[in-house]
Amino acid sequence: MPGTRDLHGHAWVVETFGGPDTMRWTATVTPAPAPGHARVRVLAAGVGFTDLMARQGDYLLQRKAPFTPGYELVAEVVDYAPSAGDDPRDTAALAPGTLVAAALPKMAAYAEYLNLPAWQLVPLPEGLDPVVAAAVPLDHLTAVSLLETHARVRRGDTLLIQGASGGVGRAVARLGQLAGLRMYGTASAPGAAEQLARYGVTPVDYRTQDFEKVVSAAEPGGVQAVFDHIGGANLGKGYRLLAPGGTLVSYAFTGRPGRMMRDTAVGAARVKLMNLRPGRRTALCMVPNELKADHSWYRDALTRLLALTRDGSLRPAIAATRPLREAADVHQALERREFTGKVVLTTAGH
Structure with a gap:
């Protein structure tokens, strides 16, 4: 059963379209999840050039500010609120402490805590590094x-x-x-x-x-x-x-x-x-639209990709890892082409 207390954390918010200076490290409150949703603690979030385009107001699928960037993440389940008719196996798969990966139809990943629908959350294979997994989805x-x-x-x-x-x-x-x-x-x-x-x-x-x-x-x-x-x-x-x-x-x-x-x-x-x-x-x-339209395709495909990453068949090219709190600096460095490959943002302890 989900907890009842709010979780206090932070998220990056693009207040207005523009450069990295439009991003603010903002205090957030994440309430208990609604039925069919899990509350998660983000461990790692991938950074894509779509994040930079959205921040600048140049991305067709993200037309409004304020918003939190980021399409892909790995997180730890804090709690899950079952919905009516849930298979007990599905509930068990989202037990507290379970590590999950997700691609989001709408940006939100640069955050410490999130509430996400259960269908978006795909359990990580045992032994797969969360940082590596965060570079896989998008x-x-x-x-x-x-x-x-x-x-x-x-x-x-x-x-x-x-x-x-x-x-x-x-x-x-x-x-x-x-x-x-x-x-x-x-x-x-x-x-x-x-x-x-x-x-x-x-x-x-x-x-x-x-x-x-x-x-x-x-x-x-x-x-x-x-x-x-x-x-x-x-x-x-x-x-x-x-x-x-x-x-x-x-x-x-x-x-x-x-x-x-x-x-x-x-x-x-x-x-x-x-x-x-x-x-x-x-x-x-347009994958953000496609995964929203076909949950089964999304879950099957991401499960397969994570398994290939776990066995070494896929090796995402990670250029750097940086603390989530440095996301604005990472955006600036990417605009200067200082990195070749994926940058992954991590929270405390990862």
Whole structure:
């Protein structure tokens, strides 16, 4: 049964859109959970560039301030309030002290305590480091959605990953390697070619090579899937690389500072219009919306990803860990490109 006392803690709140100085370390009160919810103590929260975009007011899925950033976390269950008709096994799975991971449909992870619905909470496999687990949900669920939900790739299929050295790109590359796919990936970061080769990805340096020419020369029959996070002219070039029946999936768009939301909306509309052409498909991947729409898919996918991480098949690239209280400094450092890889925020003792 849940406790009745309020839990006092802190959370980061973006009061108005702008730079890291708009974030405030704010006292919070977390009451006892409602039926079907658990009250959790956050141990670690992943930081994504979507957090920075939302803080700046440039993220289409987070349009209002004030809000608390963060889509992914690992936490310890404080208490759980069963709802009518709960299976006793489900109640036991959220016993106090249980470690759980979650991806959130709406940002809220930069907090010490939260109330979350039970369906969002996936128990951690025994022995999995909470810091490592906190780097898994968003990038890897996006990769699963790209590969399985939208492109529906099969062993032996060929695909192109735009930005293959980024968080989502690396997740796609590793999962694609495990699935027996043939892959090309655009990247330019130092050491990216060697890293991608370890995943079985043929690298294309987009600064010195035209990816369309390189891939079309190697794959004259086309590729089964293209995953794009840039938009613009890349959409047309990627679409032309598709084999008949192939799929181009956009999961982000690059926009102009201060006009990101408009450019994202324009890019999304273009992808939808391209899908009206016969012979090939296009799709938009927006994982926060997808996990809210299909709880079973979310829980099954995250359970599988955590198990792969526990056995060493997935190794999230963690650039740094920092205390949760330093989140504003982390945002500033990320804007200066001081980190390559995921930054994980931790609370006391982790």
